[in-house]
Structures are given as C-alpha cells and as structure tokens.
C-alpha cells in the first residue's frame with residue numbers, strides 16, 4: 001500500500017514523500033471492499049438456501065438455480081476486488097443481530113437468508129455501477145431471479161407439506177387453543193386451520209398470529225378459515241374457502257400463486273368446479289352430520305368413495321370423524337381426514353393425533 005511518507009533504505013534513511021492516494025483511489029478502494037464483502041455475503045446466503053433445497057427438499061431444480069446464481073456471482077469476484085479486503089479493520093464483522101443466534105424454524109432461517117442475499121445483490125447492483133457498466137444490470141437481473149426463487153421455494157415447500165399431510169386440525173374456540181394445538185403438533189400433526197366464526201377481529205388477529213408462529217416452529221402448515229385478509233396479515237400458508245366464501249380466482253389474485261387455497265365441497269359438481277378453479281386441496285363432507293356444522297346435511301361415505309376415485313388434488317374427508325369411525329372413512333377411500341372435535345375436545349390431543357395418524361399411515365404412501 002502507498003503511504004504518505006516512509007523510511008526508504010535506498011535513500012539511506014531519507015524520508016521520501018510519495019504521492020498519497022488520490023481521493024479517487026481511496027473511494028475506489030472503499031467501493032472494492034463493499035463489492036468484495038457483498039459478493040461473499042450473497043454467495044454464502046445462497047449456499048445456505050441451496051443446502052435446504054438439496055438435502056431438505058431433494059429438489060434438483062431449486063438447488064441447481066442456487067448453484068447457477070452462485071457461479072454467476074463468483075465470475076464478478078476478481079482478484080482486484082479480493083485484494084481490497086480488510087477483515088481485521090472491518091468493524092461490521094463484530095456485529096450480529098440477536099436473531100442470528102437462534103432461529104425458530106427452517107422457514108425463518110430461509111427467509112432471513114433470502115433477505116440477506118437480496119440486500120447484498122441490491123448493494124452489488126448500486127455500487128457495481130461505479131465499477132463496471134455491466135455490473136448494475138447483471139445484479140438487478142439476479143436479484144429478480146432470487147425473488148422468483150424465493151417464491152418458488154416457498155410454494156414448493158407448501159405443496160410438498162400439503163401432499164404429505166394426512167391429518168388436518170380445524171380449530172374451534174377454546175381457552176386452551178394454543179396448548180391444545182401444540183399438543184397435537186407434538187403428536188405429529190402437520191396441518192392446522194384457524195377457525196373462529198364469532199370472535200372479533202382483534203382477537204382473531206392475535207390468535208392467528210400466535211398459532212401461525214407455533215405451527216411454523218413445528219414445521220407445520222397454517223391456514224386461515226374464510227378470511228384472505230387475515231391470512232395475509234399473519235403470513236399464513238393459505239386460506240380455506242367454503243362455497244359461500246370468496247371465489248377462488250379472487251383469492252388467488254390477492255394471495256399470489258404460492259399460497260394454498262382450500263375449498264369445501266359437498267358433491268361431485270362442487271369438487272370438479274373447485275379443481276377447475278385451481279384449488280390446492282378440497283374438503284369432502286360433511287361425511288356425517290355434525291354439531292360443529294349444524295344444519296348441514298351429510299354427504300355420506302359415497303361421496304368419500306367418489307373423491308377417492310376422482311380427485312386429482314389432495315382431499316380431506318371431514319365431518320363427524322373420530323377415532324371410532326376413522327377406519328370406515330379409510331375403507332371408503334379416504335387417505336386424509338380433517339377433524340374439529342376429535343382433537344379440540346380430546347383429553348390427550350397428542351395421543352389422539354398419534355392414533356389417527358397411525359390409522360392413516362397404514363395406507364400406502366403417495367407416489
């Protein structure tokens with residue numbers, strides 16, 4: 001590094017004044033350091049995401065896109081930029097956010113790293129404009145690809161979880177909402193719907209927020225009944241809509257392509273329509289009349305058998321299903337069931353969850 005004045009042996013100790021860095025050179029060094037640090041940051045974040053795509057999701061396409069992005073970023077990481085590195089003098093290396101020490105779920109870990117990559121790419125886009133005319137546009141394009149990657153990964157993850165879920169808990173209002181749901185999650189539950197037809201919105205928002213966090217901390221999906229706005233407000237995985245609720249197309253516009261939309265169906269016409277409209281899953285029932293949905297006639301086990309033969313998307317038999325009759329629904333073709341009272345009113349929700357899942361898991365896995 002050039003210095004303003006130094007001891008030079010060749011001049012026998014005469015202090016020679018050398019030209020200091022020009023202001024322009026100093027600024028260039030700073031820009032190089034920013035680029036160097038953010039090139040590393042972006043690649044590290046992508047690597048963390050890539051590992052989940054590869055080992056967690058076993059998805060070659062998503063992990064391949066992470067790898068391509070990392071490789072494209074690496075091309076910009078020249079020796080010139082690396083040479084500007086000054087780790088001991090970089091005060092930022094000591095700063096960590098408390099949330100970096102602990103993550104509540106893989107989802108929050110992935111979200112944090114997507115955020116980190118997007119921020120780094122934005123920095124590279126802006127400062128890169130000072131370095132090379134192609135750098136700004138190249139990193140802008142990569143940033144948009146990362147947004148798409150994030151959306152595709154979250155959507156894929158939800159679909160995978162949905163297809164794997166065999167038991168669906170639809171909640172009912174109770175003082176012990178969180179502890180009951182948590183007990184079921186401990187039993188292996190992977191899909192929860194928040195349903196409260198009477199609470200006011202402030203309570204709904206509070207409960208949905210807590211339930212969403214709880215479900216995600218167990219790696220389970222969280223869906224909100226009826227209300228697209230509430231689903232968006234708490235960043236739920238989706239919404240469940242009945243025949244009297246909002247049309248699927250409108251909900252899809254509001255929720256985007258990656259969140260789940262479920263639809264209740266009572267007969268073959270409703271099923272075909274829900275599938276044609278782009279529902280991700282359907283409720284099939286009520287299989288039996290139930291006090292939870294008073295006044296709604298039973299669709300019966302015949303409709304369960306129809307769904308088994310005709311539904312191309314995941315479907316959940318619902319209505320009056322409990323530990324005593326679950327095998328009748330299974331014998332009629334159900335591979336997935338949704339319950340309210342069986343779990344919400346269970347003395348031991350963990351055990352009941354385990355029992356219901358053990359019955360459903362006897363069925364051959366999805367291919």
Ligand SMILES: Cc1ncc(COP(=O)(O)OP(=O)(O)O)c(N)n1
Pocket residue numbers: 168170193195197225226240241242243244245262263264265282283284316318338
């Ligand atoms: C999984 C599942 N299936 C059906 C329903 C019923 O929805 P809907 O017909 O809109 O009735 P309400 O639940 O809103 O009273 C459901 N919630 N979940």
Ligand SMILES: Cc1ncsc1CCOP(=O)(O)O
Pocket residue numbers: 170264285286287290291292293318319320321338339340341342
């Ligand atoms: C919401 C709903 N939609 C059809 S049946 C039903 C309620 C099922 O409740 P339970 O499992 O207590 O019979």
Ligand SMILES: [Mg+2]
Pocket residue numbers: 225226240241242245
């Ligand atoms: Mg509804």
